[in-house]
Amino acid sequence: MINGAFNIDYFILLCALLLISGVLTAKFSTRLGVPALVLFMIVGMLAGSDGLGFIYFDNAKYAQLVGILALVIILFEGGLQTKWSTVKSVTAPALSLATLGVIITTSVVAAAAKFILDVSWVEAFLFGAIVGSTDAAAVFAVLKGVNLRKRLGATLEAESGTNDPMAVFLTISFIQLLLTDQPNYLLLVGSFFWQMGIGLLLGLGLGKLATVAINRVNLDSSGLYPIFAMAFALLTYSLTALVGASGLLAVYVAALVIGNAELTYRHSIFRFNEGFAWMMQILMFVILGLLVFPAQLFQFDIIIKGLILSFILILVARPIAVFLSTIGLKFELKEKMFLSWAGLRGAVPIVLATFPMISGLQNSQLFFNVVFFVVLTSALVQGSTITFFAEKLKLTETKTELPIHSLELVSIGKANAEVIEVEINEETSIVNRSLAEIVFPKDVLVNAIIRKGSLITPYGETKVYAGDVLYILVSKQSKKQLKEMLEKPVLSETNVKKAVE
Structure with a gap:
């Protein structure tokens, strides 16, 4: 057990074993019909103190740090892979779902949480905000195996890439309301427009700057270009967050700009970020799995409350949010039904659930355990049936055959x-x-x-x-x-x- 004396070699061995387990888990998750993120979390839970006892981990701050860093990298990779020509046609529904949809989901879940968890209204809305957004890591991973209609798939990807900032804003706002005796609601409204507006502007500006820098700076090796691009992703998040704006929104927007520009060593940058995003996804879900204690999670009280809230979130809150957010946006009934079912919850709610723990709120441990259970339920039930529902609703298209050729581009050094x-x-x-x-x-x-x-x-x-x-x-x-x-x-x-x- 890693507790007290710290053995570096033992730690490196555990990292290797966890990564190997994560890669093999991703390999077999499709065959098992279970989303990889669930198996990653199970690996973390098994390795924790309530499982095999290899690692004792209960530091919410470190988990939050790893989670946010992983989300930055995952959002950056998702934005790079997203074609603007596809996204611009779904800007209206994606933004509506990412803002109005999150607010509606938060409100419906809060009404249920008030009575099920027996908490105050502000605490209930805090819980609703934590589970209010779909998860980019989960959606990007699951949709890679589903050949959806382009508009439908683009809507889900754009929504999951842009709704995290709204959930983060609501979560932090409700925590501030709980910690402040005399809250300033006008200040919160101003903070929302600042976070979203400045996040969007800095994402556009830093994305263009990154594109120019990548294309004009002549580096000695092609292997340096992916690192250069990743550095801009981290720079975009940190600078935006430091001025009090939405760093996650800025990263996704910057990635859209970079990914849709003419880019030198494009293949190297894309392949590196794809692999790095997978590694961070494995690390994030394993760490979050370590943070939860199964003995606390699988108690009868938590299971019952978690199941009821999961049922309300999946079958009531999300459908209401989708149907109201997409009024007049030309979606067929079966497309709205699929959008309702495909609202996967993943790492974002669990990472957000660490915020109340770090702030020392009264019901923070209860929230964390219930949120973790809700995410597990969502990933297992919705994630494992997305392909089935897409096919049953006839929302898939003919699969495009990928070219069977492959060309590995090598560095040309300083040949310009x-x-x-x-x-x-x-x-x-x-x-x-x-x-x-x-x-x-x-x-x-x-x-x-x-x-x-x-x-x-x-x-x-x-x-x-x-x-x-x-x-x-x-x-x-x-x-x-x-x-x-x-x-x-x-x-x-x-x-x-x-x-x-």
Whole structure:
């Protein structure tokens, strides 16, 4: 047991075993039909003092630190992977669900918690705020295995990426109301607009700054670019939080800006952040599992109260929030039903449940145990049935086959050049032309063509067809010219007629 004398080698061994357990858990979670986050938490609970007794951990401050750091990285990775072209079409419903939806969910759950937990109204609203938001880590992980309609999937991802700030704001506000004798409600309203407004502006500004820095700073190794990008994510959160604004919102917005820009070493940055986000997700859920004591959690009183509140959250509060928040936003009935069911709770409520513990509130341990039970229920019941409901409601699309080719880009050192990937379609200016006919900008060389999964060695007479994937070596000075050339519309007969007219 790690308690008292601290053995570094023993600690490193435990970290290795926990990470290996987490990776294997993620591997088999799909086959078992259980979300990985549940199994991660179970690993933590088994390793804790009430389980096998390997680790004794009860420090809510450290758990909160790890949780927030992990959320920053997970939100950053989720934002990088999100296409703005998809998100902008669902901005209205996503923001409505992330703000009005959280408030409605908080209110309905609070009304139930007031009587079930036998607490004051302010404490009841605090509990409602803690479980009021869906969880980005849970939603991003589960949706990767479900080929949903694009608009529906984008709405869920955008909502989960942007509703954490509202839950954090409400949680902190209700804690302040409990700790303050004479609360200033106008100050709380002003604080809301400051947090959201400044968080949005700093996210946009720092995202653009990060994009410029990544593209213009010539680093010695391609492996430094992902670290550089991650550093900007941490910088965005910390600077925004230090001025009293929403750091989580700023990180997600910055990631959207960076992920949708022309980026050097894009593949390296994306793959690194995907792996790092998985590692932090494993670490976060294991730590949160360590923080809970099963002997306290699985008491008859906690189980009954947790089940009733879970039932109200999943089948009453979330559906009411979804149906009211999406009025007039052109969602079909079955889409609203699915949005209601897909409101997974995960790490965010558990991390937020540590706030009352750190503040020393009277019912903080009760809240933590009930919240943990609600999250477990939500993840097990909703997370394991999302695919089933999506298919039954016929909300899935034909799965797009991913290319079977793979190209590992290596560092070109200080050569001031990079290899970029270009997918050719019918509108690309060089389609149906041979390489010898194409006048490329200076310092541009087509290295390889992938056609229907096969590698084509390019020669002067090689023609470029729609569906081809070209890997092109280009100097950074010529990259902009190459992009402009490729984006010019092909001069088809239709386009020529339009031009003449």
